[in-house]
Amino acid sequence: MQFKRVTEALWLGLVLGLAAPAGADQPVFNEMPRWDNGWGIQFVGERRIERDLMSGNQVVAAGFSEEVDLLHVEGVYTWDKTIRLTAKLPLILDARRELPDATGGKLIEHDDGIGDATLALPLKRYFNLDGRSGSWTLTPQARVPLGSTDNYEVSDRAWGSGLHAGFETETYRYLFAIGVTGWIFEGNTPAQTSGSIDFGVNFSLGDLSGHVKWETDYISENDGTEKLYIGPHVYLKITDTVHTQIMYKREAHSRRNALDHGNGHIIKLGFALVF
């Protein structure tokens, strides 16, 4: 029995490990709704700042930054606890980047409007044990180019297909999640692969409850770009319907193949309703 479990787990580990092309958090905060016929909507404000212009591992122009403000509008429907449908649409409130101009000054470019939509079909297999629960997830995803044309583009504006595989488990005190995601896109948009590992603890504050996680995300693109983000993530259940989260991530490792902005950090503030 134990040998069978070891074999199964090793296979699952290998399958997950080889399910190359990955990202992605799903509404509502990956966890809800777990129940049949549940649905939810989530709004996540994101502020991303990349401080320097980089090439490879080197900063080639310090202080030439890129600042992006996004509002992610996301929806989820669970018609059976093993099948969900999610849709995510980023709205670019304002994006601004600085580049060196011919005179040594700063050329400033802007972008705003709708970003590219992501449709996903998370397929979940839950397990329930004495004092522990969790799930295996396989998520086919599609990227739909909706981004508008401006001075420069935050969105890829390309069709893409992706696959996410993940494992999550939770006890009364702890939670753990691991996942890999991959994307391939049409045209010249580089393929992207990513992996994430999260550790967290549950807490209760009177009627409020939630968890604090430490998240590590590694993103790699096939043009040589690499990003390693680390940081805390706090989730708070205010009522059964109202949920909120705040997340901060710093780019601990930054590599850009072409001249691009790097050395960044991300702040996200989320608000969700589930029914």
Next chain:
Amino acid sequence: MLAQISRPFRFLLPALVAILTPLSTFALEDVNPEVTEEVRLISAREKLSANPSIVVLYAEGLCCPSCAIGVRKKVSKLSNVDRAQFNNGVDLDTKTQLVSVAMKSDPTKIDLPSLAQAIWDAGYTPVRTYHLDAGDLRTTALPAENSD
């Protein structure tokens, strides 16, 4: 397609995930449950003694704060549930994984298959109910999921 996958990821991340996934599965498989069944029995007796109008049941997997949401949504819709008590008639003790359901009438008359199905629909595994019979704590196994 493999050629498009970036080089570092091709080796680093699959290796990391392949190692950590089974490790995490087993590390957590061996975690001792938060409470023993003995502790759960004591807790169930206390809850039933304090409030005779409730049904107490144990379901596997109900260990997180947000786990109560789906259970509350499904169980509170059952007939005779007293939604004026607790939060919409349902209280979850995540430490013992005991669910207390407040009833308007005799709790022993609850439709157990419907109660069990509500827990299944919420995403968890109902195991048994507890009730007091002349001061003695009795248990009743809950039925398996209805796949219809």
